[in-house]
Amino acid sequence: MKPPLIAGVAVLMAPVLVAIANTPAMPAQIASGDTQWEAAAGGHMAFEVASVKLLKPGSRFRAPNFPLAGDGFRTDSGENPHGRLSVAFPLPRYIEFAYKLTLQPELRQAMVARLPKWVDTDVIDIEARAAGNPTKDQMRLMMQSLLTERLHLAVHYETQDVPIYALTLIKAGTWGPKLIRHADGPPCDAPGTQNLATGMSDPGAAVFPTDCESATSVPGKNGRIVQGSRNTTMALLAESLGRMGGGGRPVVDRTGIADRIDYRLEWTLESKPGCLPGPCPGVPGADVEPDPNPVTFMDAVRDQLGLKLLSTKAPLRILVIDHVERPSEN
Secondary structure (H helix, E strand, O other): OOOOOOEEEEEEEEEEEEOOOOOOOOOOOHHOOOOHHHHHHOOOOOOOEEEEEEEOOOOOOOOOOOOOOOOOOOOOOOOOOOOOOEEEEEEHHHHHHHHOOOOOOOOOHHHHHOOOOHHOOEEEEEEEEEOOOOOOHHHHHHHHHHHHHHHHOOEEEEEEEEEEEEEOEEEEEEOOOOEEEEOOOOOOOOOOOOOOOOOOOOOOOOOOOOOOOOEEEEEHHHHHEEEEEEEHHHHHHHHHHHHHHHHOOEEEEEOOOOOOOEEEEEEEEOOOOOOOOOOOOOOOOOOOOOOOOOOHHHHHHHHOOOEEEEEEEEEEEEEEEEEEEEEOOO
C-alpha cells in the first residue's frame, strides 16, 4: 500500500533548464524522456514504503547511507543498502540523484535561480525502503517516482547547445602516466590502506583509492588534493574533472577510450583547505605549509593524465523542471 500524499502548496514556475552532462546527447523527442540507463534499469519503479518530511528551518543535512553519485554503492565500510535509503538534503540533491545529473556550480545555480527559495534552503528528510536488492539505478527510478508522487515534480527533456569542456587526449593513442587500463592495475580485491588520522584512503598507498568504482578526493601534503578512482569509466572521470576544476561547465568525454580505467590526479589548491565550495576534502582551519612546487589543476590533467579540456559548445540533453510543490513541515 502506498503512503498517503503529503499536502503541499503548489508552486508553478517558468521552466528551469538542467544539463545532463553524463549521458550522450539524445534527441529531445524521445518518447517519455527515458534515457538509455533508465531503460536498462527497468523503467518505472517505486519504493515499497517511504516517508518524506520537511524539517524545521535551520535543520542540518544528514549524509546518505550510501553515496548518491556514481554507479556503485561501495563505501569505506563496503556495505550494501539492500534497498534502504536514509538521507536529509535540499531538493536539488534528490533531483541530481533521481535523474543521474552532473550539476557543476554554473548548472546548479541556473537550476535554483528561478525556483522558489525553499528549494535550495529547506531540508527534506527521506526514509525509504524497496523490496529485494535493487541496483543504484533502480533506486534512482524509485526516487523519480517518489518526487513525482510526493512533491508533484513535473519535468520534460530538451536538447540544447550549451558551453562545455570537451575532454580529449593530447596525443591520440597516448595516455598519461597516472591514467591506466584497469586490467593493468591492481584488482578490486587488492587490499588498500586508510590514513588513521583522517579515516580516508591513504594517498601515499600503492593501492589508491581503497575501493573500486568510487571517486575519492583526499588532502595530500602542502595543501594538495589527491583524487582518484579504480575500475571507472572516462565518462565518470570527465564528471569528476567538471566538479573539481571544470570552471562551472560540464566536461564531456571525447577521448574515445572505452576501457575501464584507473587514475590518480594530484594538484595544489589555490586556497587553503576548507575554502572550496561544496564538500571540501581538506581540514578547515588546518595549518598548511606552502607547496614548494605548486601544480595547477590544468597542468595536472595534462601532465599526469595526458588529457586536455577544450572550450566548445555541444548539444546536451536538458532536464526542464516545469512544476514542483513544497512538502508539509514535519
